[in-house]
Amino acid sequence: MSDREQQKINHNPLLKIESVSKTFGGVQALRNISFDLHSGLIQGLIGPNGAGKTTLFNLITGIYKPDDGRIIFDNQHIQGRQVHELVRIGIARTFQNVEIFGSMNVIENVMVGRHVRSKCGFWGAVTRVPWMVREEKNTFDNAMEILSFVGIEELAYRKSSELPFGWQRLLEIARALASNPKLLLLDEPAAGLNATETRQLGHLLKKICATGITLLLVEHDMSLTMEICDRIVVLDQGKKLAEGTPKEVQSDAAVMAAYLGVEG
Amino acid sequence: MTQDRIIYGIFFLVITAIGFAVENHYYLQLLTIIGINTLLALGLNMLMGYAGQISLGHAAFYGIGAYTTAILTVHYNINPWMSLPCALFLAVLVAVIVGLPTLKLTGYYLGMGTLGFGMIVHILFREWSSLTGGASGFVGIPPLEIGPISFFPARNYFYLVWFTVLISFVFCKRLIKSRMGRALRAIHDSENAAKAVGINTRNMKLEIFVFSAALSALSGFFYAHMVSFISPESFSFLVSVKIVTMVVIGGMASIWGSLLGASLLTMLPEWLHSFSDFEMVVYGLILMLVMIITPQGLTRGILDIYERSRTTKNKP
Ligand SMILES: Nc1ncnc2c1ncn2[C@@H]1O[C@H](COP(=O)(O)OP(=O)(O)OP(=O)(O)O)[C@@H](O)[C@H]1O
Ligand SMILES: [Mg+2]
Numbered sequence: 001m002s003d004r005e006q007q008k009i010n011h012n013p014l015l016k017i018e019s020v021s022k023t024f025g026g027v028q029a030l031r032n033i034s035f036d037l038h039s040g041l042i043q044g045l046i047g048p049n050g051a052g053k054t055t056l057f058n059l060i061t062g063i064y065k066p067d068d069g070r071i072i073f074d075n076q077h078i079q080g081r082q083v084h085e086l087v088r089i090g091i092a093r094t095f096q097n098v099e100i101f102g103s104m105n106v107i108e109n110v111m112v113g114r115h116v117r118s119k120c121g122f123w124g125a126v127t128r129v130p131w132m133v134r135e136e137k138n139t140f141d142n143a144m145e146i147l148s149f150v151g152i153e154e155l156a157y158r159k160s161s162e163l164p165f166g167w168q169r170l171l172e173i174a175r176a177l178a179s180n181p182k183l184l185l186l187d188e189p190a191a192g193l194n195a196t197e198t199r200q201l202g203h204l205l206k207k208i209c210a211t212g213i214t215l216l217l218v219e220h221d222m223s224l225t226m227e228i229c230d231r232i233v234v235l236d237q238g239k240k241l242a243e244g245t246p247k248e249v250q251s252d253a254a255v256m257a258a259y260l261g262v263e264g
Numbered sequence: 265m266t267q268d269r270i271i272y273g274i275f276f277l278v279i280t281a282i283g284f285a286v287e288n289h290y291y292l293q294l295l296t297i298i299g300i301n302t303l304l305a306l307g308l309n310m311l312m313g314y315a316g317q318i319s320l321g322h323a324a325f326y327g328i329g330a331y332t333t334a335i336l337t338v339h340y341n342i343n344p345w346m347s348l349p350c351a352l353f354l355a356v357l358v359a360v361i362v363g364l365p366t367l368k369l370t371g372y373y374l375g376m377g378t379l380g381f382g383m384i385v386h387i388l389f390r391e392w393s394s395l396t397g398g399a400s401g402f403v404g405i406p407p408l409e410i411g412p413i414s415f416f417p418a419r420n421y422f423y424l425v426w427f428t429v430l431i432s433f434v435f436c437k438r439l440i441k442s443r444m445g446r447a448l449r450a451i452h453d454s455e456n457a458a459k460a461v462g463i464n465t466r467n468m469k470l471e472i473f474v475f476s477a478a479l480s481a482l483s484g485f486f487y488a489h490m491v492s493f494i495s496p497e498s499f500s501f502l503v504s505v506k507i508v509t510m511v512v513i514g515g516m517a518s519i520w521g522s523l524l525g526a527s528l529l530t531m532l533p534e535w536l537h538s539f540s541d542f543e544m545v546v547y548g549l550i551l552m553l554v555m556i557i558t559p560q561g562l563t564r565g566i567l568d569i570y571e572r573s574r575t576t577k578n579k580p
Contacts, residue, residue, distance in 0.1 A: 061460065087462030099457035101450050103517075111443075112450045116462035118443050122471055125442030126435045132442070139443070179462055 012075065014039045014214050015060070015183060020069035020079075022055055029055040030238045032069070037183070042205060042215040044225045044246075047235035053218040054096055056235070057185050060216075061093050062086045074182060088116045090182035094172045094189060096218075102161035106152065106171055109160050110143035113178030143178060150174040150204060166197045173204070183214045190221045202228050226250065272434060279426045283419055292418035293490070294534065299425035300486050301526035305510040306432055306519065307479030312508070313516035314440060315472045316452030317367065318375045321382025322507050325477040327389055327499030328355045329484025331396055334405045334494060339395075344408050348485055355481030356474050363473040367466065370455075382504050389496040401495030408489045415489075425486050429523075432479065436519055439475075448472055449517075480507075513554055515561025524562050 013036035022030045030052045037043050045053050058064045062083040071079045078086060101109050118139050124132040147153040150170050160171055169189055176184055190198045202224050209215055219225045226246040234241040234255050242252045249255055286292050308322050332351035336342040366377035389396050396402060407416040415421045439445050447468050450458040458465050488494050514525020536543045558565025
């Protein structure tokens with residue numbers, strides 16, 4: 001990339017999706033999607049089942065490569081880069097179907113989340129050099145801090161697979177936070193939570209946003225989405241249907257028709 | 265941490281005491297073989313038990329360790345302590361070359377891939393007669409010595425092998441309790457989630473595969489210099505399966521399980537001699553029973569029984 005081009009994208013949004021498309025076999029999961037995500041906001045991504053929300057997450061996190069279009073994160077083109085590299089430059093995620101490390105206890109799960117911010121490898125581990133011992137302690141302290149930030153520090157030594165579902169969701173968020181992300185992608189974090197848990201989740205997401213982390217949130221729970229999101233993008237059958245503040249989106253006739261099932 | 269130290273201390277004392285107490289050379293050699301098999305099982309357990317990647321070809325690395333040192337010391341008159349790094353290096357090199365493509369596979373496919381690799385290496389040992397002595401084997405591998413200390417007497421060799429086992433245990437335990445160990449277990453639990461937290465799963469799997477291969481080669485080195493005669497049959501597919509069985513019977517993801525599994529599978533044939541013709545049947549039955557009663561392996565099974573007896577005792 002030339003310097004001029006680099007200049008042009010400086011001071012741009014944290015994440016820029018530019019005419020991204022993706023097909024699976026015959027299914028066009030995403031067609032020509034573009035939108036920006038600015039630092040420090042909570043942005044919602046909503047749409048009916050099969051709209052392509054998870055697919056978009058998989059493109060941003062590098063699991064799939066877009067067929068077409070560009071994804072720019074923090075002034076770097078990231079389409080086609082490896083998943084683990086993208087975590088290193090600041091993109092973390094949670095999964096629609098919670099994926100925690102079931103054989104480990106809670107604190108270990110969060111310590112794994114710290115992987116990209118630590119570097120002890122094979123030789124460091126076997127020789128137990130002082131810097132490695134220090135790093136290990138930092139990893140532990142940091143994981144503890146995150147657990148208490150999320151509010152589950154008393155679960156630190158519980159086996160993660162034995163936790164109730166709601167806590168597993170929080171654990172997954174804690175693990176994602178451990179990588180010090182700039183951007184956190186949450187795929188239906190409220191699914192399976194009861195009303196109280198959902199409300200608490202809403203507070204937590206705002207608290208995360210307040211620490212300077214930008215959030216992109218896929219969520220079916222409309223009251224949560226409308227309450228905490230600064231902006232919302234609506235997808236339907238792989239196309240972008242609308243974009244705007246929660247108010248604007250709610251009053252959009254096309255959204256009403258396609259998504260909320262209300263005839264405009 | 266301190267608890268670990270105490271356990272290693274006890275282990276050290278046990279090794280020393282056994283070395284002192286056992287006079288019979290045959291038993292000392294049998295115990296040494298157990299030590300060698302423990303190294304093998306430990307190596308595979310790091311790969312299989314912790315990282316969750318199966319290998320049905322580990323006898324190949326065992327054989328590479330044994331044949332490399334045999335060829336270098338006999339054909340080229342190289343000091344065994346110089347041939348050891350060569351053997352380890354060759355095993356590492358082969359592990360990288362084989363691991364890069366095969367570790368992309370998962371589950372059954374990885375099993376098939378490593379199985380094929382093990383068979384190819386076995387055929388090489390058998391057919392490359394000019395170098396390996398072919399099917400009739402390789403004789404005259406020199407014993408180990410350091411200056412005036414010879415490891416030819418069974419007792420010295422016993423100590424050499426078992427203190428190596430002790431050191432390997434310490435290293436493996438450290439590895440497991442590190443950032444890398446956590447990453448390996450993460451891969452075992454969910455490779456997708458492991459990637460999503462930023463683990464370079466391909467490199468991580470390769471690293472542990474290589475380490476595992478190196479431990480197997482070390483084991484092969486000790487074996488070759490102990491028995492002084494090796495043949496391809498010691499490194500066949502059946503041996504690969506035996507190593508897997510040691511890990512599974514002893515307990516996956518358990519360092520002490522490797523010791524237990526290796527002991528059981530080495531001793532069992534000795535005990536079963538009296539069954540003569542039915543030896544293999546009884547052998548198979550015992551293994552089946554262990555798996556049915558404690559599917560998590562013996563170590564887990566024993567711990568469970570211990571914990572259960574404690575909780576029932578604590579009840580009023
Ligand atoms: N790996 C894949 N292979 C084939 N088709 C896929 C794959 N991933 C997604 N799809 C298809 O792409 C479309 C979009 O799916 P996606 O999972 O992105 O939807 P979603 O918006 O997350 O839906 P939901 O609300 O149900 O989670 C669907 O038709 C789906 O079947
Ligand atoms: Mg989805």
